[in-house]
Amino acid sequence: xxxxxxxxxxxxxxxxxxxxxxxxxxxxxxxxxxxxxxxxxxxxxxxxxxxxxxxxxxxxxxxxxxxxxxxxxxxxxxxxxxxxxxxxxxxxxxxxxxxxxxxxxxxxxxxxxxxxxxxxxxxxxxxxxxxxxxxxxxxxxxxxxxxxxxxxxxxxxxxxxxxxxxxxxxxxxxxxxxxxxxxxxxxxxxxxxxxxxxxxxxxxxxxxxxxxxxxxxxxxxxxxxxxxxxxxxxxxxxxxxxxxxxxxxxxxxxxxxxxxxxxxxxxxxxxxxxxxxxxxxxxxxxxxxxxxxxxxxxxxxxxxxxxxxxxxxxxxxxxxxxxxxxxxxxxxxxxxxxxxxxxxxxxxxxxxxxxxxxxxxxxxxxxxxxxxxxxxxxxxxxxxxxxxxxxxxxxxxxxxxxxxxxxxxxxxxxxxxxxxxxxxxxxxxxxxxxxxxxxxxxxxxxxxxxxxxxxxxxxxxxxxxxxxxxxx
Amino acid sequence: xxxxxxxxxxxxxxxxxxxxxxxxxxxxxxxxxxxxxxxxxxxxxxxxxxxxxxxxxxxxxxxxxxxxxxxxxxxxxxxxxxxxxxxxxxxxxxxxxxxxxxxxxxxxxxxxxxxxxxxxxxxxxxxxxxxxxxxxxxxxxxxxxxxxxxxxxxxxxxxxxxxxxxxxxxxxxxxxxxxxxxxxxxxxxxxxxxxxxxxxxxxxxxxxxxxxxxxxxxxxxxxxxxxxxxxxxxxxxxxxxxxxxxxxxxxxxxxxxxxxxxxxxxxxxxxxxxxxxxxxxxxxxxxxxxxxxxxxxxxxxxxxxxxxxxxxxxxxxxxxxxxxxxxxxxxxxxxxxxxxxxxxxxxxxxxxxxxxxxxxxxxxxxxx
Numbered sequence: 001x002x003x004x005x006x007x008x009x010x011x012x013x014x015x016x017x018x019x020x021x022x023x024x025x026x027x028x029x030x031x032x033x034x035x036x037x038x039x040x041x042x043x044x045x046x047x048x049x050x051x052x053x054x055x056x057x058x059x060x061x062x063x064x065x066x067x068x069x070x071x072x073x074x075x076x077x078x079x080x081x082x083x084x085x086x087x088x089x090x091x092x093x094x095x096x097x098x099x100x101x102x103x104x105x106x107x108x109x110x111x112x113x114x115x116x117x118x119x120x121x122x123x124x125x126x127x128x129x130x131x132x133x134x135x136x137x138x139x140x141x142x143x144x145x146x147x148x149x150x151x152x153x154x155x156x157x158x159x160x161x162x163x164x165x166x167x168x169x170x171x172x173x174x175x176x177x178x179x180x181x182x183x184x185x186x187x188x189x190x191x192x193x194x195x196x197x198x199x200x201x202x203x204x205x206x207x208x209x210x211x212x213x214x215x216x217x218x219x220x221x222x223x224x225x226x227x228x229x230x231x232x233x234x235x236x237x238x239x240x241x242x243x244x245x246x247x248x249x250x251x252x253x254x255x256x257x258x259x260x261x262x263x264x265x266x267x268x269x270x271x272x273x274x275x276x277x278x279x280x281x282x283x284x285x286x287x288x289x290x291x292x293x294x295x296x297x298x299x300x301x302x303x304x305x306x307x308x309x310x311x312x313x314x315x316x317x318x319x320x321x322x323x324x325x326x327x328x329x330x331x332x333x334x335x336x337x338x339x340x341x342x343x344x345x346x347x348x349x350x351x352x353x354x355x356x357x358x359x360x361x362x363x364x365x366x367x368x369x370x371x372x373x374x375x376x377x378x379x380x381x382x383x384x385x386x387x388x389x390x391x392x393x394x395x396x397x398x399x400x401x402x403x404x405x406x407x408x409x410x411x412x413x414x415x416x417x418x419x420x421x422x423x424x425x426x427x428x429x430x431x432x433x434x435x436x437x438x439x440x441x442x443x444x445x446x447x448x449x450x451x452x453x454x455x456x457x458x459x460x461x462x463x464x465x466x467x468x469x470x471x472x
Numbered sequence: 473x474x475x476x477x478x479x480x481x482x483x484x485x486x487x488x489x490x491x492x493x494x495x496x497x498x499x500x501x502x503x504x505x506x507x508x509x510x511x512x513x514x515x516x517x518x519x520x521x522x523x524x525x526x527x528x529x530x531x532x533x534x535x536x537x538x539x540x541x542x543x544x545x546x547x548x549x550x551x552x553x554x555x556x557x558x559x560x561x562x563x564x565x566x567x568x569x570x571x572x573x574x575x576x577x578x579x580x581x582x583x584x585x586x587x588x589x590x591x592x593x594x595x596x597x598x599x600x601x602x603x604x605x606x607x608x609x610x611x612x613x614x615x616x617x618x619x620x621x622x623x624x625x626x627x628x629x630x631x632x633x634x635x636x637x638x639x640x641x642x643x644x645x646x647x648x649x650x651x652x653x654x655x656x657x658x659x660x661x662x663x664x665x666x667x668x669x670x671x672x673x674x675x676x677x678x679x680x681x682x683x684x685x686x687x688x689x690x691x692x693x694x695x696x697x698x699x700x701x702x703x704x705x706x707x708x709x710x711x712x713x714x715x716x717x718x719x720x721x722x723x724x725x726x727x728x729x730x731x732x733x734x735x736x737x738x739x740x741x742x743x744x745x746x747x748x749x750x751x752x753x754x755x756x757x758x759x760x761x762x763x764x765x766x767x768x769x770x771x772x773x774x775x776x777x778x779x780x781x782x783x784x785x786x787x788x789x790x791x792x793x794x795x796x797x798x799x800x801x802x803x804x805x806x807x808x809x810x811x812x813x814x815x816x817x818x819x820x821x822x823x824x825x826x827x828x829x830x831x832x833x834x835x836x837x838x839x840x
């Protein structure tokens with residue numbers, strides 16, 4: 001589907017064809033994909049197009065193309081850090097679900113000053129994709145208008161029909177709309193903070209970051225003490241380890257919100273723990289699927305390391321403040337992470353690592369599969385990374401057994417390749433492939449067992465191929 | 473075995489040694505040179521936080537440091553081939569990477585690099601042949617039309633080259649031999665008229681981009697590593713300055729192929745020496761620029777760590793090549809650098825740092 005860039009919306013594939021094209025949109029090259037996204041943007045209000053956007057969202061999230069600014073997009077800026085991501089295993093703190101956006105926007109369209117909204121809509125159409133300042137200028141006027149509208153609708157008896165029509169009595173959605181209004185109240189402060197706490201996720205909370213959080217909190221407290229919590233949620237959500245904020249929270253001077261500090265701490269720490277629980281709950285395999293929710297052993301280890309680090313920080317903060325109630329819950333989180341590591345890295349090691357080493361077939365030329373080798377190496381590295389978490393997750397024995405088993409398995413397969421090697425004499429191409437397979441097996445042994453244990457295999461290979469090192 | 477830490481202020485490129493693309497983090501980009509009694513030795517910068525450089529007998533390295541399988545293979549190869557010029561080290565490095573011991577991506581990159589070398593050699597040879605014919609006024613549209621790969625094209629070429637040899641008062645065989653010699657010397661740099669720059673010329677372009685990027689980073693990022701980045705940009709700038717002068721003279725001499733053939737004894741020596749000097753000048757930079765490329769997708773924290781890693785291996789110019797006191801400047805920077813350096817502990821514990829090795833292998837996959 002490659003419509004020319006200047007095609008009119010009607011020239012694009014009819015919307016009823018879109019559902020069948022969705023899977024193709026995930027497969028086409030990046031540049032074509034961006035072209036199609038640009039075209040679809042122009043008819044994005046059509047239900048089928050919205051459905052298409054929902055199904056291609058994982059790729060949109062991955063590629064992050066500059067999207068055409070709309071009022072709805074500007075509306076979401078202050079709370080985008082707490083918006084629930086699509087399909088990912090990570091869950092933001094104190095989240096607002098994406099399903100809340102449309103009802104929220106509907107309420108604003110129904111009840112806000114029509115003239116002011118139309119004016120802002122005309123302005124936003126003149127803002128170029130990626131023009132952050134242009135969007136901020138719209139937000140400066142839209143956010144207070146939206147916050148006031150949402151709040152007055154929520155509080156007024158006369159608006160019950162609007163609420164019913166948009167929220168269908170969903171109390172959870174109602175809570176999220178009220179929360180969103182607070183983020184909108186302090187939209188400008190949040191935007192300033194986001195720029196200081198960049199990039200997201202912030203790998204380390206440094207002193208300068210703590211200073212800007214403190215200043216922002218004081219400024220927000222002067223405006224609305226209750227909104228400080230929302231500001232801190234955004235700050236925590238931008239950190240690689242949100243629990244890091246807990247570590248410094250009690251040393252912050254929150255200005256006018258000083259008296260609320262213990263409550264804020266309790267809320268935030270409860271939220272951090274619940275968030276960890278929720279993130280680990282998502283790691284469990286869904287009914288009917290055999291594997292875990294993570295994409296690869298490497299991704300599993302990266303996630304496990306993040307979660308364990310968060311648990312450790314949270315544990316330390318809770319211990320310091322004598323909050324034993326959370327310890328059990330944090331232990332449960334660690335158990336879930338351990339189960340995920342076992343399922344995604346340890347149990348799958350034989351398939352992931354050993355199967356990359358080809359088994360010689362009599363009379364057949366050796367085949368080198370470098371994609372399989374790369375995947376096996378990633379798996380072996382993930383397995384070695386498990387060692388770092390083994391004690392914390394109670395997996396010391398399991399990790400050690402798996403590493404030993406893999407070392408033995410690789411050695412056995414490598415010996416089979418060595419034994420088969422002389423059959424390749426006389427065929428240069430076959431010999432080269434066989435040698436490459438031998439060296440790739442050596443590399444896997446090095447990764448799972450270390451260079452000292454791999455060295456005898458290296459010497460055996462060099463001897464077999466006539467490249468023994470010089471003596472002395 | 474270990475001669476103790478020395479203050480490392482080499483006078484010449486040969487004394488500085490050629491960088492070896494090892495994958496063991498401690499040995500990454502250490503330099504090999506010919507020491508006393510022509511024995512190979514390796515220069516390992518600051519084993520811990522110290523200021524010095526250690527000079528170690530090449531054969532003793534495996535006893536001192538726990539090396540990766542790739543490095544043991546490369547180490548043996550360098551011993552066997554007695555390699556110690558950038559060209560020889562590169563050949564050995566590509567052979568080791570092609571074996572797959574630095575991973576499939578590095579193996580693929582090494583295969584591509586070897587293919588490119590071969591293509592560049594053939595292209596340079598062909599372009600030089602055309603340049604010689606043009607220099608003696610024997611340009612032949614028929615030959616170009618027939619193409620050098622066809623029988624007819626080759627017949628025409630032989631005919632024209634015989635006439636060119638006459639015109640230059642040379643035996644045809646000698647002309648062919650000289651042509652091959654120039655092509656071999658010039659191919660790594662490439663010819664002005666070549667549609668594709670040689671790898672050393674590409675290296676210069678990458679170095680310019682690196683200098684620009686380091687300067688911007690040092691100006692824009694509030695970090696302890698900012699002065700280190702500025703220093704790296706400065707070293708790159710001095711290297712570019714020398715490289716550009718060298719390149720201008722090199723290209724002028726190669727372009728004048730008629731005079732080159734006539735004054736072969738004196739001119740070719742200069743051209744070959746210029747090409748070798750370019751290789752020495754850029755030696756070690758491909759790792760630096762590729763490592764910085766890899767860091768472009770990372771956050772600034774990681775980028776700062778990369779800059780500090782690069783400082784440890786940045787190719788400082790030898791004293792005879794630059795009037796700037798680079799060692800003095802490096803020492804001043806070191807006080808800042810020491811605070812945020814990633815420690816290389818593996819040499820003490822014998823444990824391999826898998827993440828660091830992976831990073832080095834990713835760089836190797838970019839710059840084999």
